Amino acid sequence: MTLFAEAPDTVQAARNMARTALEDWGLNELAEDVRLTISELVGNVLHHAIPDDCLAVPGAPRRIDVTLRKWPDWLVIGVTDEDSHPPTLPIGEGFSPQLVGDLQEALIPDHGRGLLIIQRLADAVWWSPGETGGKTVLCRFNLSAGSGTQSP
Template sequence: MKAARDMVGSYLETWSLGYAVDDAKLVVSELVGNVVHHAVPDERLSMPGAKRRIDVWLINYPGLLAIGVFDEDSTPPDLPAGEFISPDLAGDFIEALVPDRGRGLLIVQRLADAVWWSPGLKGAGKTVWVRFDLDRVWADWWAEYSAR
């Protein structure tokens, strides 16, 4: 996971997107961590501990940053559906708002402007994608920076 975080940070700094580094590195860390802890390559289901492939994609387009994390498990990710309960309605049972699982993807959804997945080529594996609207990320960063 460290290698993926470092690679993302390095590319974003090279592309003069330093303001997006922290959020992007956290998102990549969560997505790669999910692959390491949960994904089982389709053809290696009966071979625990077998090597696996993880690809990290970065796409820098004017105003947008897309990050994709590919793994060899074609099982769709369990993307949280979002919040169903208003904190005001939860009252004394605020723990009801914290899911039992999928908290990492919930963090990803909070940081990114969009999260989705696509099946791999020929049905093998999948890629989980996130999109950052860079104008919003920059504005959030600048507001936090200038408040210091």
């Protein structure tokens, strides 16, 4: 599905497409996690992506491509944008929550919260640069317990 960042219902359209695909595939149990993941990924494009010079067209809307692919063992989500800068994927906890005490808000990073949520929901998260610019952020959900490893 191709969306445009300037449309007022971009995130909702992506979420609805995901819901319809998951219903068609009989994967309703993943609906909320997948819809939240897509909301975060598309939201990141809306708020942070700046098209590469080679892809930017003055006055043209920013393009966002959302794909869902189902294999027997995996569901893969891909969100492609026109900005080749890599996403800031959180690499883990910087400190122990037990050391924070009553200041739980200190555990919430200033940026990357959406990708942190996605890393908690999905079985794998990675990104790939586009051949002529831009990038795709991908997430994998394992559909069966014996589907294999945690690497993309």
